[in-house]
Amino acid sequence: MSLDKKTLGELKNLLLKEKTDLENDLSRIARPVDKREGDYETNFEEIGSDKDDNATEVDQYTGNISVETTLERKLQDVLTALEKIEKGAYGICDNCKKEIDINRLRANPSARTCIKCS
Numbered sequence: 001m002s003l004d005k006k007t008l009g010e011l012k013n014l015l016l017k018e019k020t021d022l023e024n025d026l027s028r029i030a031r032p033v034d035k036r037e038g039d040y041e042t043n044f045e046e047i048g049s050d051k052d053d054n055a056t057e058v059d060q061y062t063g064n065i066s067v068e069t070t071l072e073r074k075l076q077d078v079l080t081a082l083e084k085i086e087k088g089a090y091g092i093c094d095n096c097k098k099e100i101d102i103n104r105l106r107a108n109p110s111a112r113t114c115i116k117c118s
Contacts, residue, residue: 003091007102012085014109015078022075029064030072037079040072077110093117 003011026032030040084090091100095117104111111118 002099003102003105008085008090011090011105011109012082014106015082015085018109019075019078019082022071022078026068026071026075030068040068074110077112080112081110 026040032040081090084092091102091105092098093100093114094112096114098114100111100114104115
């Protein structure tokens with residue numbers, strides 16, 4: 001079962017929307033790093049210079065790092081899926097090299113593995 005052009009186009013559109021959403025979410029807490037698309041660095045907001053302000057800054061920064069890491073990982077998966085579409089390798093499990101079920105791809109277009117291998 002190879003993906004037909006219509007289905008592939010639908011999945012690509014879902015990936016592009018997810019990419020935009022992730023980039024918007026990341027832009028609230030981080031800034032892009034020039035080295036590679038999808039690579040971000042958490043912003044550090046300076047609130048003030050007293051001890052309480054510094055504690056608040058560290059707390060916000062620490063929380064933002066974990067969120068940024070999660071969003072960045074999802075964005076990398078989306079970018080990889082879009083790359084695979086362009087190369088004609090989309091929808092193939094990274095582990096067993098079998099086709100990923102269309103229902104899994106519709107639920108998670110950036111899936112890298114089939115259900116059996118996940």
